[in-house]
Amino acid sequence: MATVEKAFDEGTERVEQFDQTISDWTKVLEMDPGDADAYYNRGVAYREKGELEQAMSDYSKALEIDPANVWAYLDRGIGCLVTGQLEQAISDFTKALEIDPEYDKAYMNRAVAYSIEGQMEQAFCDYAKALELNPEDASTYYNRGLAYSVMGEWDQAITDFTKSLEIRPGDTNALFNRGLAYEEKGQWWQAISDYNETLDAEPENASAWHKKGDALRNAGKYYDAIKAYESFIKFALPESAEEVEEIKRVVKDLKNRVRGKYEEVAHC
Numbered sequence: 001m002a003t004v005e006k007a008f009d010e011g012t013e014r015v016e017q018f019d020q021t022i023s024d025w026t027k028v029l030e031m032d033p034g035d036a037d038a039y040y041n042r043g044v045a046y047r048e049k050g051e052l053e054q055a056m057s058d059y060s061k062a063l064e065i066d067p068a069n070v071w072a073y074l075d076r077g078i079g080c081l082v083t084g085q086l087e088q089a090i091s092d093f094t095k096a097l098e099i100d101p102e103y104d105k106a107y108m109n110r111a112v113a114y115s116i117e118g119q120m121e122q123a124f125c126d127y128a129k130a131l132e133l134n135p136e137d138a139s140t141y142y143n144r145g146l147a148y149s150v151m152g153e154w155d156q157a158i159t160d161f162t163k164s165l166e167i168r169p170g171d172t173n174a175l176f177n178r179g180l181a182y183e184e185k186g187q188w189w190q191a192i193s194d195y196n197e198t199l200d201a202e203p204e205n206a207s208a209w210h211k212k213g214d215a216l217r218n219a220g221k222y223y224d225a226i227k228a229y230e231s232f233i234k235f236a237l238p239e240s241a242e243e244v245e246e247i248k249r250v251v252k253d254l255k256n257r258v259r260g261k262y263e264e265v266a267h268c
Helices: 002-031 036-049 052-065 070-082 086-099 104-117 120-133 138-150 154-167 172-184 188-201 206-218 222-235 238-266
Strands: none
Touching: 002 036, 036 052, 036 070, 052 070, 070 086, 070 104, 086 104, 104 120, 104 138, 120 138, 138 154, 138 172, 154 172, 172 188, 172 206, 188 206, 206 222, 206 238, 222 238
16 A cells, blocks of 8 residues: 555656646746747646647747747657647658758657558658667667568567667567567467566566467467466456457366366376
C-alpha cells in the first residue's frame, strides 16, 4: 500500500509542477503576447501534462509568430502523428527539415508517418538519412525494425531491433517485437528468450504472456504453454474479452493433449 501511495504522490507532484510551469508561461504571455518561445514552452508543458490539444494550439501560435521555430514544427508534427493527421505531420516534419536539413529527429518521425501511410520507399529513405546523421539513435533503429516487420522482412527487423537493444539495453518494446520476428521465422526459443526478458521487466504484460504461450505451444511444450496462457488470462485487459475466451478454449485443448500423453504413458 505504501508503494501505491508513493506513486500517487509522485504523480500528483509532477502534475502540479506542470501546472506551475503553465501558469508561469501564461504570465509571461500576459506581459508579452508576441513571445513565440513562451507559447512553445507552454505547449511543451501541456504536452507533458497530457493535454495535447492545448499543446498543439500553443505550437501553432508559436509558429504564427515565428515561422522558423524548428522545434515547434517537430513537436506539432509529432502531435499530428499521434492523432492520425498524417498529411499535416509529414508537412510539419518537412518544414522543420527546410529550416534545418540535418535535423535527424524530423527525418525519423517523417519516416514513421510515411510508414503508417504505406509509403515505404520514402520511409526507408528517411530512416537511412536519420541514421546517417545520428547512427546511435536507438529509436530510429527500433522504428525501422517495425517498418521491416510490417513488410515481413524478419531478418532485417531482427537486425534493427538488436541494434536498438545494443544502444538501449532492456528496452521491452524492442525485445517484444524482436520476439515476434523470431516467432515468425519459427525460431521459437529465441522468441521465448525475448518474451522472458520482457516479462522480467514487465511481469503483468499480457501480450508477452500470450505470445510466449504461442511460442511454447509451437515448440511442443504444452504444459508450459498452459501456464503462460493462464498468466495472459489473469493480466488481460477488459477489452480483450474475446481473445481471452479463445485462449481459454486453447488451454482446454492443451490440457486434453497433456492428459492424453500421461494416459498413454500409464498404459505402456
